[in-house]
């Protein structure tokens with residue numbers, strides 16, 4: 146089977162800090178995987194290694210059976226980093242157009258495609274305004290629109306809904322589910338535990354390892370608790386007792 150993301154026995158240290166000890170993780174087409182873990186657990190590092198931004202010390206990281214970085218694969222991946230990398234002096238529209246060009250997206254139909262992704266995140270007329278005047282939430286929305294451009298097979302979203310209000314957050318999750326149903330693969334990290342209930346599978350990263358990896362309802366049953374937040378707290382408690 147071709148996994149969109151496949152990590153095998155990945156380890157990574159920064160200096161003498163062992164951040165990832167032994168990570169096995171995979172993501173299928175048509176699946177949303179939620180990667181959760183406390184701040185500093187290494188979620189962004191997992192993403193960076195998968196995308197080839199960081200090199201693992203040992204182990205194997207593939208995207209669509211290939212090692213990153215790989216220019217050909219870039220158009221297949223929509224990536225939204227934790228901090229927004231946007232051009233403040235440009236309009237939102239120009240930002241999306243710039244990244245679309247970098248990804249080699251066809252100029253024909255680009256205007257329509259920009260409006261499509263802007264619509265998903267409800268940017269409205271702000272699409273034509275300079276990013277310098279944007280709030281944090283508007284910047285998150287624009288970054289998400291950029292990740293969605295070209296309808297990539299794989300979406301990697303690092304804390305996509307930070308600073309986004311509940312109504313729009315719900316709309317965004319609705320879109321993510323629609324994309325999942327259309328066969329896209331989505332890896333999402335989140336601090337918002339009720340969002341972890343909306344994914345197909347939760348991977349819980351703690352102490353440099355994935356200590357739980359299953360459907361939210363199955364994890365709740367296994368831990369004998371009603372929510373993913375409780376699973377998270379119980380797992381943390383068990384880990385600190387070890």
Ligand SMILES: Nc1ncnc2c1ncn2[C@@H]1O[C@H](COP(=O)(O)OP(=O)(O)OP(=O)(O)O)[C@@H](O)[C@H]1O
Pocket residue numbers: 159164182183184185186187188189190191227
């Ligand atoms: N390039 C780097 N150089 C040195 N240390 C790093 C580097 N990148 C990450 N770290 C450290 O590795 C640990 C994991 O960081 P990472 O950003 O992956 O965690 P996270 O789970 O994404 O956290 P958060 O939820 O707060 O974003 C942290 O202690 C961080 O300081």
